[in-house]
Amino acid sequence: MQYAGILLQARTVDTRVIVGRWTPSVYSGIRLKSCSAEADSLTHSNELPKPVTTRYTWNAPTLPFGDIEFVATLAVDYETFWTVVTSEVVRLDETVITQCKLSKLETSITILYFRNKKKQTKI
Template identity: 30%
Template sequence: MPPKAVMSLLAVVCFWHADKCVCFPNGSVAFSCEDMTPVHPPFTPSTSIPPVTVSTSSANYRPGGVITVTVEVLEKSSLEFEGFLLQARSRSQQALLWPVGKFTNIDTKQFTALHCKNMENSSVSHASGDKKKKVQLTWEAPSNSNYEEIYFSATLVQDYARFWVQLNSSSLRLDSTGSSATGVFYSLALLFINLLSLPAYC
């Protein structure tokens, strides 16, 4: 059989059995790290608004601090999803930076840790195709504060033909007051010690 005919036949087989060719029910979707788009030919991301929220336990974050992130279907909706992809992103100095920080305490029975851009646990996806209405994960901010405002971005897969890409949470502002206060306290303590060490003149 000519090579072109073989390629055409392979394309037809993958089209009719797309779920077996490119679907990853175990969440190993690292190739989607950048644009967060599942490879589900011939389907494209849905443009409808899903009844889903991406929320965080705080509106601020601190360097090295921990945030709880929740992806959840609205209470009155019957929607269930099979898969998801979640990561933190930032727009710092007009440049899109991703991923930011890492996820911790990952339950490997429920979730698959992804090392996007060779950054350990920087993104998380599903570990199985079981139906879900809610996932909750713990995220740790990077120790430096170069990322300014960050947000969480999620892709949600209802089934092979229907999915939403880059559903974003509200932005989280950088809170560096804790580290600043510590620095001020340390400086005052050093000043006090130096004053005590000065000789007394009567």
């Protein structure tokens, strides 16, 4: 199922603070948003359906901040939406790729994230 709306952030597990910055998306209808800091959130810019499989790029801050998880709100339309959709906990010092898939939608959102090595996660 395609989604039309998204709000995507990386948050620390312990304090729920938004961390990192998103890279501009190659998909039309997606833009960066600054909630607590510049480009710390990714959201939609129109109500058109987004591709079933999407990939977004997030850059970790240089300072240590602990474990994170990616948190999303996804909307199909005004009446069908999910809030606090989370990935598994991501430990940026590990070399293991963390993957998690949304259970509410038959869609795949892959997040590429960078610290010292390129990694990816799915929500």
